[in-house]
Amino acid sequence: MTYLVIYGDYGKQFLEAYRAILEASKNGANVAQLIAEFNQLVGLARKSRVEDVVAKLSGIVDEASVLGEAAKSAQLTFMVVAVVSALVLAGVFIVFYVKYRYVIWRFWSKLRSRHKVYPAVSVRKSMIIDPEVSAVILALIVVIGVFAIAQVYVSGRVVEPFSEIGLLGPKMKIGDYPTEVVVGEKIKLYIYLGNHMGYPVWYVVFLKIGDRTTFINETVPANIEPVWSYEVLLDHNSNVTIPITLSLNKTGTNVRLIFELWTVSENGELAYHNRWVHLWVNVTKPPI
Secondary structure, eight states, X not given: OOOOGGGSTTHHHHHHHHHHHHHHHHTTOOOHHHHHHHHHHHHHHHTTXXXXXXXXXXHHHHHHHHHHHHXXXXXXXXXXXXXXXXXXXXXXXXXXXXXXXXXXXXHHHHHTTTSOXXXXXXXXXXXXXXXXXXXXXXXHHHHHHHHHHHHHHXXXXXXXXXXXXXXXXXXXXXXOOOOEEEXXXXXXEEEEEEEESSSOEEEEEEEEEEOTTOOOOSSOOOSSOOSEEEEEEEOTTEEEEEEEEEOOSSXXXXXXXXXXXXXXXXXXXXXXXXXXXXXXXXEEOOOO
């Protein structure tokens, strides 16, 4: 297993910062800056440059707590204002309807004054609803509608959450992938990650070197030790393109470069995220 921050000397502190960012995000806070600071510390930790990392992670936790509480308060205020506004609007509508319903009826009758009305016998029951009942029904509709809109605005829930992983070629585009490489030759690729889960996600990408016999699917990762890894915390509706330069140290036909997507949970558990991309290459000896 390649080095991962979550299993390093400061794994506990990183996990606490991650949880704090998640909680602040759930409360509606803008955590973009905290995520940027978190990723910077991840990069430093992976390079063993962790000066004051504990203090900096503690600062992220404190700032996330402040932002989360402020966002929660703003959220509550918004909900109260929305509900009160809906009730006031409904009350105004009811008063107007009850007070001026006959004026509305006379105006309608005047518009239809040239029409003749003939008595008729019908077995159907009248569909006319008492005006006061109509007013109450319409008022309830208004209240429910405004409340529903407020809920959607505040929660911002994602109907179909998903994550993205893509493999891009040397020109940072789909296609033009290398298929024939020489032992020791540098291979330039890019990994694209996108988060549409509705909340920040701590992603881990593993590179594994396999072949035709390597089994992998949406539920089972390749049973091979990774030779490279990358960690990043992505906010909802954000993405990142990761450059990777690698070389292969032995010849082979149908060598399979497998990039798996994993996630770190709030409890610090590393789990396969059911997504992967791969590239087939043939590795030859260098020319003499």
